Amino acid sequence: MFLKTLEELAQVWRGEVIESRHLGVAVVANAAGEVIAGWGDPDLVTYPRSSMKPFQALALVETGAADAFALSSRHLALACASHRGEAHHTDLAADWLETIGCAVPDLACGPEYPKHPETQRRMLRAGEEATSLHHNCSGKHTGFLTVCRHCGYGIEDYAAVDHPAQQYFFELLADLGAPVGMPVGSDGCTLPSPALRLGDAARLGARFAAGQAPAKRAAAMARLIDAMGRHPEYTSGSEHAMVAVAEATGRRVVFKGGAEAFLLAFLPQDGLAIALKVADGNARARVPALIAILHRLRLIGDAEVAALAAFARPAITNSRAEQVGRIEPAAFETEAPRGAALRRA
Structure with a gap:
């Protein structure tokens, strides 16, 4: 039954033979709550994981915590980050913790080596131990600690689902239209992680992108999307696809990835969002798939696709870095989008 909900998102070619196929679901929604295009079953339930970090960072802005501690847009970008543990990530996180009177042991996320290959190799050569600062979620956790400091919450159990900081997050999801009683799991960084239908994730993303909320919350949403668009190297890392997409589209498209190959793209100028899940969890x-969908719906043009060629059709290489294949996105055939006028690239 599960496979019937899925459609092909991409093929992996080796030479002239398709070696692998990646199936999944993709949904495009507008802020009115309409699904205007989709592939696969929008009612498929899964965990968006780190794609929800912009929503988790909302409290940091709308409670006044960010301004109380004079946080910059780089701090806000890091609060939304699945970063790669590069120096600019860990240095900023360390300074931020000191600013709020906290230290690395206060982070609920465990230690992990950086996902940035050269930084990891340098640390291993130097015999440096990984810390919680290097965890890709350390910015998000520092954001929660900042909310705790500002609002007077205790910091010892801020990762617990019944802690006021986590309840704030779940309440704002409900305010934005998330279903009541959604399953809640535990993320890899120890924080609670809600499961959502793909259609609901896209609708929430579109409302976030459009700022469809009371004025204070709408301003917080706009500020976070602006931070992610201006500083994608803090929300992801050097040479990451998020950086390339933000730059190539003039920040019209900002996306946030989640573990197990989830992705949520925000299009603030269009008031749209795209939620995408690769069923086998392979992020490649x-x-x-995202770039192909954007192009298929004429939300980006040929020049932008050309600028993103290395990510639109990534090369498959051998151990000598010679190209031996490629990843090809699906054609994403669909009827004309419904329910909203799309901006034409």
Whole structure:
């Protein structure tokens, strides 16, 4: 039954033979709550994981915590980050913790080596131990600690689902239209993680992108999207696809990835969002699929696709870095989008 909900998102070619196929679901929604295009079953339930970090960072802005501690847009970008543990990430996180009177042991996320290959190799050569600062979620956790400091919440159990900081997050999701009683799991960084239908994730993303909320919350949403668009190297890392997409589109498209190949793209100028899940959890298919969908719906043009060629059709290489294949996105055939006028690239 599960496979009937899925459609092909990408193919992996080796030479002239398709070696693998990645199936999944993709949904495009507008802020009115309409699904205007989609592939696969929008009612498929899964965990958006780190794609929800912009929503988790909302309290940081709308409670006044960010302004109380004079946080910059780089701090806000890091609060939304699945970063790669590069120096600019860990240095900013360390300074931020000191600013709020906290220290690395206060972070609920465990230690992990950086996901940035050269930074990881340098640390291993130097015999440096990984810390919680290097965890890709350390910015998000520092954001929650900042909310705790500002609002007077205790910091010892801020990762617990019944802690006021986590309840704030779940209440704002409900305010934005998330279903009541959604399943809640535990993320890899120890924080609670809600499961959502793909259609609901896209609708929430579109409302966030459009700022469809009371004025204070709408301003917080706009500020976070602006931070992610201006500083994608803090929300992801050097040479990451998020950086390339933000730059190539003039920040019209900002996306946030989640573990197990989830992706949520925000299009604030269009009031749209795209939620995408690769069923097998392999992240290599999600960005080629996103770029193809954006192009298919004429939300980006040929020049932008050309600028993103390395991510739109990534090369498969051998151990000598010679190209031996490629990842090809699906054609994403669909009827004309419904329910909203799309901006034409």
